[in-house]
Amino acid sequence: MKTKQIFFNAATICMVSLAVLMTQAMFDGSANAGPRAGESKGGNLKQRVVDLEDRQDENDNEFFLIDRSFGDLDSRVNANDGRLVVHSAEIRALEARVKVAEKRISVQRADHRDIVSKVAKMRARPCGS
Amino acid sequence: MAAFLTQSLCRRDDAKLLSDVGSEIRLVACSVTSARTSSLRNVELVSNIVNGLPPDVHVLLLVSDRSAFAKSAKNRRVTFVEMPPKSDISIWPQDPFVVVQGGAVTKLVTPCSFNREDDERMPRQLAGLLQLELVHSELHFEGGNIVCGEDAVFIGFDTIHHNALLLELSAGEVTQRFAKLFGRRVVVVGESRQSVRHIDLIVTPLSHQRIAVADSRAGAGLAAEAIRQEPALVREFERQCEKDFFGQDGVVELLDRDGNTISRPTVVGQTDATIASSLRLAPELETIARQLSQAGYKVVRVPALIPNQEQHLDEQGDMLPQYPFLSYSNVLTELRQNQSTVYLPQYGFGMLDNAAQRVWQEMGFLVKPLAGFSTSAMYGGAMRCCTKVLLRD
Numbered sequence: 001m002k003t004k005q006i007f008f009n010a011a012t013i014c015m016v017s018l019a020v021l022m023t024q025a026m027f028d029g030s031a032n033a034g035p036r037a038g039e040s041k042g043g044n045l046k047q048r049v050v051d052l053e054d055r056q057d058e059n060d061n062e063f064f065l066i067d068r069s070f071g072d073l074d075s076r077v078n079a080n081d082g083r084l085v086v087h088s089a090e091i092r093a094l095e096a097r098v099k100v101a102e103k104r105i106s107v108q109r110a111d112h113r114d115i116v117s118k119v120a121k122m123r124a125r126p127c128g129s
Numbered sequence: 130m131a132a133f134l135t136q137s138l139c140r141r142d143d144a145k146l147l148s149d150v151g152s153e154i155r156l157v158a159c160s161v162t163s164a165r166t167s168s169l170r171n172v173e174l175v176s177n178i179v180n181g182l183p184p185d186v187h188v189l190l191l192v193s194d195r196s197a198f199a200k201s202a203k204n205r206r207v208t209f210v211e212m213p214p215k216s217d218i219s220i221w222p223q224d225p226f227v228v229v230q231g232g233a234v235t236k237l238v239t240p241c242s243f244n245r246e247d248d249e250r251m252p253r254q255l256a257g258l259l260q261l262e263l264v265h266s267e268l269h270f271e272g273g274n275i276v277c278g279e280d281a282v283f284i285g286f287d288t289i290h291h292n293a294l295l296l297e298l299s300a301g302e303v304t305q306r307f308a309k310l311f312g313r314r315v316v317v318v319g320e321s322r323q324s325v326r327h328i329d330l331i332v333t334p335l336s337h338q339r340i341a342v343a344d345s346r347a348g349a350g351l352a353a354e355a356i357r358q359e360p361a362l363v364r365e366f367e368r369q370c371e372k373d374f375f376g377q378d379g380v381v382e383l384l385d386r387d388g389n390t391i392s393r394p395t396v397v398g399q400t401d402a403t404i405a406s407s408l409r410l411a412p413e414l415e416t417i418a419r420q421l422s423q424a425g426y427k428v429v430r431v432p433a434l435i436p437n438q439e440q441h442l443d444e445q446g447d448m449l450p451q452y453p454f455l456s457y458s459n460v461l462t463e464l465r466q467n468q469s470t471v472y473l474p475q476y477g478f479g480m481l482d483n484a485a486q487r488v489w490q491e492m493g494f495l496v497k498p499l500a501g502f503s504t505s506a507m508y509g510g511a512m513r514c515c516t517k518v519l520l521r522d
Binding site: 045052053063064066067 | 155156161163164165166170172173175176179180187190194196197198199200204205206207208233235259260261376519520522
């Protein structure tokens with residue numbers, strides 16, 4: 001009787017294991033996908049393409065795609081032009097600053113020359129005079 | 130029962146990288162950019178691609194600026210896939226992911242990281258729409274540096290080298306990991322650092338153990354012949370490239386979103402320099418052809434005119450626009466109604482366009498030429514770069 005029960009239990013375990021393996025095998029690839037009921041993720045791509053086409057009932061032979069933003073190229077060119085104007089103004093301002101700096105440098109050079117000549121004169125003056 | 134169980138349990142291992150060779154193309158993804166958001170507008174090109182592909186090919190159009198576009202009317206085979214707001218995408222959906230299929234299960238596999246604009250969002254949007262599983266890989270790759278034949282996947286040397294450095298693995302170990310991820314044998318293309326960044330510009334797997342490799346020596350010869358025989362047409366091609374770059378002849382400079390200036394590249398008068406670049410690159414392509422021949426493939430050469438690949442990179446290492454890369458290897462192929470068919474980019478350089486058509490015809494292909502690739506080629510991409518195959522019948 002005991003042997004019979006052990007055999008029965010073993011057979012039950014085998015059947016359950018087999019069922020688990022078969023279930024795993026049948027749903028391979030969908031374990032962590034979380035698809036909607038009845039849809040195995042990754043499967044039957046052909047059917048999905050058919051579904052996509054069915055949603056669009058009309059069918060033109062020729063396909064034309066138009067870029068309505070093409071006119072925006074002009075605004076981008078204008079933006080470029082605007083940038084050019086800003087840059088030109090910046091360059092003009094920079095040129096003015098350079099001129100001021102050059103003027104300051106020439107004044108400082110003149111001062112420097114003046115000091116040098118004064119120092120030279122002081123050195124040339126006899127001591128005690 | 131045991132056989133069913135084994136087969137079912139091993140299904141995960143049967144997943145393989147979608148081949149570039151094979152049955153009819155059923156679903157592709159392209160991306161389209163508008164004039165107000167991008168300097169590389171491609172509406173005309175996308176229209177050419179949609180109309181050039183067979184009517185039963187469904188096209189998913191990734192778009193970041195939907196309101197900018199109007200289409201002719203309802204068209205069953207085109208579906209817009211809107212990117213999240215303020216996404217900035219390129220026109221190259223080939224690169225940020227690859228497609229792996231096992232039985233009826235399709236997965237999109239993304240690289241460890243992908244740093245070009247917001248292109249890493251492309252696979253997420255597609256996976257969301259199509260309810261596909263998205264697998265994030267530990268490996269670094271770009272789809273353009275991977276092409277897949279019937280029996281093996283071809284990966285450019287740089288991708289293997291890059292992963293070996295980053296993951297601190299040997300080249301052999303990296304190759305094994307790619308083989309496991311893609312479910313196919315891996316052939317590494319090239320023996321040293323690549324001059325051409327993506328092998329799909331120079332290598333095309335074909336059926337029956339054949340493979341096409343770009344021949345820049347032949348391309349240079351054809352271009353030189355064109356200059357001798359029809360110099361006015363060559364000059365016209367150069368002028369047209371410049372004219373089409375921004376879409377308006379008078380526009381020579383624009384600002385990008387970050388305020389950086391994008392200048393129209395000089396193409397006029399540059400064919401001679403490009404011939405010289407092509408000749409310099411020829412030995413590297415000959416090495417690849419020899420390597421693949423030694424690996425047991427029957428190698429066919431397809432002409433290409435390749436501009437300088439070294440001096441035109443920005444700070445991120447991306448290609449700056451220049452003289453167009455005239456690749457006739459960056460194609461889509463399929464077996465349609467028992468006829469091998471190639472969708473071949475055309476650039477408007479008659480001598481080369483026609484020669485490439487003849488070469489593909491001689492290989493037994495029905496040639497479907499697709500016009501208007503000169504501008505995308507100035508950024509270094511063509512048909513395959515612009516069109517990601519997601520499903521074949």
